[in-house]
Amino acid sequence: MEFDLHPTVTLRTGTFAALLAPEDLVLAGLNDNPVLRRFLFLFVSGNYSRLLSGINRRSVTIEVRRAFTAFQLLTILRDSYHTIIFVEHDPGLYEGSGKEALFQVAQALKGAGQNAAVVLYAPSPDPSFSLLADRADRFFSLSPPDWPALPRPRRSGRVRHPAGLPGDQTTLEGI
Secondary structure, eight states, X not given: OEEEEETTEEEETTEEEEEEOOHHHHHHHXXXXXXXXXSOEEEEEOSOOSSGGGSOTXXXXXXXXXXXXXXXXXXHHHHOOOSEEEEEOOGGGGTTTOHXXXXXXXXXXXXXXXXXXXXXXXXXXXXXXXXXXTTOSEEEEXXXXXXXXXXXXXXXXXXXOOTTSOTTOOOGGGO
């Protein structure tokens, strides 16, 4: 089974994917996606979900679970029988648990990805997301099309030519 969450993001059964994207792009991919009605879909969030209130419940057959600790997330992942598992990353789950808990969660995500399409989602990276994403089979990073381009640095002052160049020869700085 495979489905498109976004035109550039195709998710497949048997993979664990990490996704960095703005909330509105992810919600657009989850809402009104006909594939999500046909399969068992598990949405896992932590203490706070940015996406859950924006998901159209009529367009998705969804089961929601909340994990308040890394160990609860491990239990949810190990007990899951769903075809699609969407995990909304919450860095607060790993506070006080140590790096060992992060490694165990990364292994559980990878293990769940053997029988399902597993997605670990975050709107922006943080150290715990990066550690978990290192174990992913695929990594996607999306930015919205309306983000402004980065401004080009402005030059100040005159360009100095190195001594010893003939007067009619210019450098790339002069072009």
